[in-house]
Each structure stands twice: as C-alpha cells, then as structure tokens.
Amino acid sequence: VERARAVHPSFDSTGSDSGPGSGPGSDSGSADGDGSAAVDEICRRLDGLPLAIELAAARLRLLTPRQIADRLDDRFRLLTSGSRTVLPRQQTLRAVVDWSWDLLDQDERTLLRQVSVFAGGWDLAAAEALSPRAADTLGALVDKSLVVAAPTEGGEMRYRLLETIHEYAGERAAETPALRAAAEAAHTAHFTSLAETAEPELRSGEQLPWIDRLERDLDNIRAALHRTLVTAPDEAAALRLVFAMGWFWWLRNHRSEGLAWTERAAALGEDPDDPADPRHWPRMHLRMLYFFLAIESHTVSEFRDDPGTLALVRRVRSAFGDEPGPEAARFPGLLWPFTEAFNEIHAEEPVDLRDLLDTALANCRRHGGDWEVGVTLMFRTHMVVDMPGDQADVDEDLAELRALARRVGDRWMGAQTASAAAESSMMRGRYEEARADYEEALRLAREVGAHAESPFLLARLAEIAYRSGDMETAGEGLAEATAEAERHHVRDARPFVSFLGAAIALHRGEIEEARLHAEEAGRLIEAGGPPPHFTAAVIGLAARVEAYGGGGAAAVASAAAALRAARDARCADLIAATLGQGLAVALSLADEPAPAGTVLAAVDSWRRELPRSVPERVEAEAVTARSLAALGAPGLAAARTAGEGLDLDGVLSLVKDYAEAPSGDRAEDSSNGSPDGVRSS
Known part of the structure; x- marks a missing residue:
C-alpha cells in the first residue's frame, strides 16, 4: 500500500477498485472485486519480495490490484519498471532473478532446475531421489535464499521454492528437456513408492504418521497423477498411484477428487474379458474403486438408469463374485457384494445381501488378512443388527470384531x-x-481424520438423547450433525438428519416443521439407495406426521404400508414394533379406538424385552387413554385380548381395508390430530 501510494496518492486498498481513475468522486466500478483481498493475494504470491512488490505497485498506473493479481502467472512479463534511474537488474523482476542465477555454479543450476518439478515442498529424501548428491547443493541454495527450509512438527526439514523462483526455475528446466524429463520420472517414481509404502500402513496402528506424510506431499502426488494421467499418459504408472491412494481418498474425505482421478485412469484403456490378460484384474479393481467413490457424489438411481453402467456393474460383480478368490479378498475388490445395490431393481430374482456377505466373509477368511476379515464382518454385523430375531449372532460377531480391531490397530475399524x-x-x-x-x-x-463419519455419529448421539426424552440435547446434537455434514459435504447423513429432525419436531407438537423434515427425508431416500429398513422407517414417520395432521384413514393406510415394507424387508423386531405402534397411533387419531387398542397389544407382544423410548411410551399411553375413554375398561380389555396373539401379518390383515382407502379420504374432524398426547409428557 505504501509503494502504491507513491504511484497513486489516492490509492485505497479497502475500496472495491483502487486502480487508475479511482478515488473521491470516481466511478471506476466494482467489477474487479475487493481491493484489499487483491493486495493480500499480490503480496502472498510474490512471497513478500520487496522488488517484486515495488514493481507490482508501479503497475497501478495501468491496472487495478485485481487485474495485477490475475496476471501473476506471467509475472516476468508483467513486473517491469520504466524507470531508468535504477540499476538494470532492478528494472524487471526477471532481471533480478537472472542476476541471482548468474551467481550460481553449474551443480546449483542443475539442482534448481530439477527441484522445479516439486509441488508444494519436499524433504531431503525426495531431493536425493532426483540427485544423489543433493544434500550439499541444496544447502548452498538455502544459503543463497533461493530455497526456503523450515522444520516440520516432527523435526524433519522441509524445503520449498518461493513462487517466483519456482516459476523461473521451471522456465530454466524447459531449456534442458532431457534433464527435466529425468527429474519428472524420478519424481513420479519417488512419490509412487511413498504412496505404495503408506497404503497398508493406513490400515494399521501406525496410520497417523503415514496419513500426515501423505497429506504433506499431497500436492506432489497430485502432480505425479496429473503427469501420468494428463500430460504424459501412462496407464500402468497411473494405476499404481490410483490404487495406492484409493483408500486414503475415501478415508480422508477426498472422495470427489479421487473419483476424478479414477475416471481419468479408466479412460486410458479398455477392460479385457480374459482373466488371464494381465490388464484384467487391475481394470476390475479400478472399476470397483470407481463405484465405491462415485456413490458419494451420485445416487444409486442415477446408476440404475444408465444401461451402460449397469452392464459394467454386472461385469465387475461377475468378475469378483462368481468364484471369489484372492482378488475378491483385498480392497477394493472385497466390496463386490454391494454391487447388488445397483443391480437389484432390474434383477429377476433379488439376491439376499446377507448371503453375499456370508460368501465374501468366508472368502476373506480364506484369502485375506485381519483387516479384510474385519471390514467384511463389520459390514455384515451392521446388516444383521437391522434384521429380525435376537442379537446372539451379533454379540458373537462384535466380540470377534473387537479382537480384530485391537490386533489391527486401525482407528477407522x-x-x-x-x-x-x-x-x-x-x-x-x-x-x-x-x-x-x-x-x-x-x-x-476424528482422531484418524475420517470426517465423513462424524455427521452420522453425531446424529446417532442426538437420537439417543431423543429416545431418552432430552429434546434440548437432541436438537443441539442434530444442529451439530447438520453443520458437520455441510462442512465436509457428507451426503449420506442427510436423510437420517432430516428423519430425526421430523421425529423431534413431532414430539414437540410442531406438526408443520415435522412435515417439512419428513418430506425432505422422503426426497433424499428417493434420490439415493438407503437400506430398506430406513426406507420403511421414513414412510412410517411420514404416516405419523400425517396422522397428527388429521390424515384419518389415509394416514392409517400409509402406516400400514410402512409396516408391510418392514415385513418384506425383514427388518429388526424393534423397527417392526415402532412401525406397528405408529399404525396404532394412526388408528387412534382416526377415531378407531378398538383396532388401535388391538394393534397396540399386538405390538406389546412383539417387543418382548425391548423397552419403549420416552416418546414411544408417551404415545402408547395416549393411545391407551383415548381407547379407554371411548371403549371403557371392558371394551379396552376385549380389544387388547384380541391383539395378544396377532403377528405382523395378522395386524396387516386387520387393517387391510385401509390399504384401499382413497388418498383423499380425510377425517371429518381433525381435532384428534392434535399432538397433545405427545406434548403431555
């Protein structure tokens, strides 16, 4: 700003445009953006070099700060001075760097050319990969302020070039194509080796320092990927890097970036059909990695609607799943059972995912290691939790999972x-x-930096508060989960966040708010491909909201549809009981006290040892109170006796007439839809 005012006395960095003609009364416009931000960018990109800043300020005779900042990629042409009173080497930025270059010996010039291939910085080992005698020469470049050295938190020295010097060194490297090509090849080889060494460590108890190493050199790895995929395509070299980085991208929430690199790699070649072709399995693993990363930014329905994608899914599924072997017992091939999510809508006979996971687990036990067994067992355990029956199998699997997690040391596991x-x-x-x-x-x-997991876990903690009756804590937790999902662009947590938001609002008696959240959850599950038990739960919650809003017979029909979906999806007993109670609530609010009492009694028998949450207990008490008021004690007792032996099919048969009720059928008197029964807790 000081040097700018020597050129423009009226220069004001806080203005929208501090270029020629600006100042009091000027109408230079605001299209160039905030001048202060442009000034900050100029000083940062010029690395604080006094002469470079002086030359940039001189350009204010012609350009605005924003225009100068936008042209710094060509800084050597831009930053010149018309003054003849300064030394020749001070008249242009190129002249002053040329002067420094002329003071270097041949070894120093060679290394400066070589290190121009680095992006973002490097360590001594990386420099020595380019030049075995780099240490002494690097020290000389540091002494001459052409290379900046700084220690990391771990005590290791990192080196970098100022942006101006980096651009200059790159131009000098272009003068020696063979030297630059050799440096680029050595750069690619070094960072491929680093990524491949780190890859198994990312699943171990030593993962944190290796994650830090990859994060520090992420720009270099990106440069190597760009080189092997774009500027000098090399499928074999590119696949090595992509496979080495695949789990890191997913774990550290670089999923959209990983997907972009994976798509580029897939475009480099074709998929051979013959398993004996050496390209076959790498290409199948690449396709599986693509699906794994793509589901984060695409919906299942988008894949299902694309015949070409479905055909590719079937090929991948067939390659890994028809006769599972070693290739299906390592990442990403071990994910093959989940291709069923893309295929099931078109399958003549839907396949039981539990059976596929059983097969995958047996294969990992035969051909994989502890991590592969643990991940596959974890997938199966999450699924079994949501299935009917007791939890004995789950407890056995959890005991094995805990032992595996301790042995492996992977924090994500x-x-x-x-x-x-x-x-x-x-x-x-x-x-x-x-x-x-x-x-x-x-x-x-959070310790391992798996930030995509946080929103859902925060929402689950909020759900526990909700089930315990602490709505204030539940609301705060849900707000935190929402913020985390937005911060880290996590899509798959949003349906559950909306679902729980609807449940909390409904318990508070905020019917319209609950309806908005329920509708949002419904839209999200239509776009995605959530587990069937969650789809049934969303339908059931929407039915309850409809019932409290005066939906009458239509709400009963919706609640019955949700219970039917839970039966067809073989949902866990707790989910079926929750949806069954939702049906009893809808019947009660539709002025059907006898069937409401009957269904609630049936649900009580389904629950066995499963206790009700606080909101469920309040709802059940309200249903019972309304039935008692309408039927009297003998009538309520008779209704409950009728329900004590009813299974899920019996309940659905009891309300089958409602399934054909017109959607426009609404109760004449919507007063029964008041949520007072919910609020009364």
Whole structure:
C-alpha cells in the first residue's frame, strides 16, 4: 500500500477498485472485486519480495490490484519498471532473478532446475531421489535464499521454492528437456513408492504418521497423477498411484477428487474379458474403486438408469463374485457384494445381501488378512443388527470384531466396530451403553481424520438423547450433525438428519416443521439407495406426521404400508414394533379406538424385552387413554385380548381395508390430530 501510494496518492486498498481513475468522486466500478483481498493475494504470491512488490505497485498506473493479481502467472512479463534511474537488474523482476542465477555454479543450476518439478515442498529424501548428491547443493541454495527450509512438527526439514523462483526455475528446466524429463520420472517414481509404502500402513496402528506424510506431499502426488494421467499418459504408472491412494481418498474425505482421478485412469484403456490378460484384474479393481467413490457424489438411481453402467456393474460383480478368490479378498475388490445395490431393481430374482456377505466373509477368511476379515464382518454385523430375531449372532460377531480391531490397530475399524456395538445396544434399549460406544466411535473417527463419519455419529448421539426424552440435547446434537455434514459435504447423513429432525419436531407438537423434515427425508431416500429398513422407517414417520395432521384413514393406510415394507424387508423386531405402534397411533387419531387398542397389544407382544423410548411410551399411553375413554375398561380389555396373539401379518390383515382407502379420504374432524398426547409428557 505504501509503494502504491507513491504511484497513486489516492490509492485505497479497502475500496472495491483502487486502480487508475479511482478515488473521491470516481466511478471506476466494482467489477474487479475487493481491493484489499487483491493486495493480500499480490503480496502472498510474490512471497513478500520487496522488488517484486515495488514493481507490482508501479503497475497501478495501468491496472487495478485485481487485474495485477490475475496476471501473476506471467509475472516476468508483467513486473517491469520504466524507470531508468535504477540499476538494470532492478528494472524487471526477471532481471533480478537472472542476476541471482548468474551467481550460481553449474551443480546449483542443475539442482534448481530439477527441484522445479516439486509441488508444494519436499524433504531431503525426495531431493536425493532426483540427485544423489543433493544434500550439499541444496544447502548452498538455502544459503543463497533461493530455497526456503523450515522444520516440520516432527523435526524433519522441509524445503520449498518461493513462487517466483519456482516459476523461473521451471522456465530454466524447459531449456534442458532431457534433464527435466529425468527429474519428472524420478519424481513420479519417488512419490509412487511413498504412496505404495503408506497404503497398508493406513490400515494399521501406525496410520497417523503415514496419513500426515501423505497429506504433506499431497500436492506432489497430485502432480505425479496429473503427469501420468494428463500430460504424459501412462496407464500402468497411473494405476499404481490410483490404487495406492484409493483408500486414503475415501478415508480422508477426498472422495470427489479421487473419483476424478479414477475416471481419468479408466479412460486410458479398455477392460479385457480374459482373466488371464494381465490388464484384467487391475481394470476390475479400478472399476470397483470407481463405484465405491462415485456413490458419494451420485445416487444409486442415477446408476440404475444408465444401461451402460449397469452392464459394467454386472461385469465387475461377475468378475469378483462368481468364484471369489484372492482378488475378491483385498480392497477394493472385497466390496463386490454391494454391487447388488445397483443391480437389484432390474434383477429377476433379488439376491439376499446377507448371503453375499456370508460368501465374501468366508472368502476373506480364506484369502485375506485381519483387516479384510474385519471390514467384511463389520459390514455384515451392521446388516444383521437391522434384521429380525435376537442379537446372539451379533454379540458373537462384535466380540470377534473387537479382537480384530485391537490386533489391527486401525482407528477407522475401531470406530466402525464401536458404532456397530452402539447400534446393537440401542436396538435393545441400552442407551447408556450405546452412548458410550458412539462417543468412542466419534473420538476414533476424528482422531484418524475420517470426517465423513462424524455427521452420522453425531446424529446417532442426538437420537439417543431423543429416545431418552432430552429434546434440548437432541436438537443441539442434530444442529451439530447438520453443520458437520455441510462442512465436509457428507451426503449420506442427510436423510437420517432430516428423519430425526421430523421425529423431534413431532414430539414437540410442531406438526408443520415435522412435515417439512419428513418430506425432505422422503426426497433424499428417493434420490439415493438407503437400506430398506430406513426406507420403511421414513414412510412410517411420514404416516405419523400425517396422522397428527388429521390424515384419518389415509394416514392409517400409509402406516400400514410402512409396516408391510418392514415385513418384506425383514427388518429388526424393534423397527417392526415402532412401525406397528405408529399404525396404532394412526388408528387412534382416526377415531378407531378398538383396532388401535388391538394393534397396540399386538405390538406389546412383539417387543418382548425391548423397552419403549420416552416418546414411544408417551404415545402408547395416549393411545391407551383415548381407547379407554371411548371403549371403557371392558371394551379396552376385549380389544387388547384380541391383539395378544396377532403377528405382523395378522395386524396387516386387520387393517387391510385401509390399504384401499382413497388418498383423499380425510377425517371429518381433525381435532384428534392434535399432538397433545405427545406434548403431555
């Protein structure tokens, strides 16, 4: 700003445009953006070099700060001075760097050309990969302020070029194509080796320092990827890097970036059909990695609607799943059972995902290691928790999972194991155990930087507060989960966040707010491909909202549809009981006190040892109170006796007439839709 005012006395960096003609009374416009931000960018990109800043300020005779900042990629042409009173080497930025270059010896010039291939910085080992004698020469460049050295938190020195010097060194490297090509090849080889060495460590107890190493050199890895995929395509070299980075991209929430690199790699070649072709399995793994990363930014329905994608999914599924072997027992091939999510809508006979996971687990036990067995077992455990029957199998699997997680040391696996245990505890109404496990899962996920896991875990903690009757804590937790999902662009947590927001609003008696949240959850599940039990739960919650809003017979029909969906999807007993109670609520609010009492009694028998949450208990008490008021004690007793032996099919048969009720059928008197029964807690 000081040097700018020497050129323009009226220069004001806080103005929208501080270029020629600006100042009091000027109408230079604001299209160039905030002048202060442009000034900051100029000083930062010129690395604070006094002469470069002086030359940039001189350009204000012609350009605005924003225009100067936008042209710094060509800084050597831009930053010149018309003054003849300064030394020749001070008249242009190129002249002053040329002067420094002329003072270097041949070895120093060679290394400066070589290190121009680095992006963002490097360590001594990386420099020595380019030049075995780099250490002494690098020290000389540091002494001459052409290379900047700074220690990391771990005590290791990192080196970097100022942006101006980096651009200059790159131009000098272009003068020696053979030297630059050799440096680029050595750069690619070094960072490929780093990524491949780190890849298995990312699944171990030593993962944190390796994650830090990859994060520090992410710009260099990106440069190597760009080189092998764009500027000098090399499919074999590119696939090595993509496979080495695949799990890192997913774990550290670089999923959209990883998807872009994976798509580029897939475009480099074709998929051979013959498994004996050496390109076959790498291409199948590449396709599987693509699906794994793509589901984060695409919906299942988008894949299902594309015949070409479906054909490719079937090929990948067939390659890994028809006769599973070693290729299906390592990442990403071990994910093959989940291709069924893309295929099932077109399958003549839908396949049971549990059977596929059983097959995959057996294959990993035969051909994989502890991590592969643990991940596949974890997938299966999460699924079994949501299935009907007792939790004995789940407890056995959880015990094995905990042992595997301790042995492997992977914090992400530990987080997933704790999350599965928490879900199982919550299904059994053990809220304190569930809270402790979810908190453990959240701690481990944050420790390893798996930020995409946080929103859902925070929402689950909010759900425990909701089930315990602490709506204030539930609301705060849900707000935190929403903020985390937006911060880290996590799509898959949003349906559950909307679902829980509807449940909380409904309990508070905020019917319209609940309806908005329920509709949002419905839109999100239509676009995505959530588990069937969650789809049934969303339908059931929407039916309850409809019932409290005076939906009458139509709400009963919706509640029955949700219960039918839960039966068809073989949902867990707790989910079926929750949806069954939702049907009893809808019947009660539709002025059907006898069937409401009957259905509630049937649900009581389904629950066995499963306790009700606080909101469920309040609802059940309200249904019973309304039935008692309408039927009297003998009538209520008779209604409950009729329900004590009813299974799920019996309940659906009881309300089958409502399934054909016109959607426009509404109760004449919507007063019964008042949520007072919910609020009365």
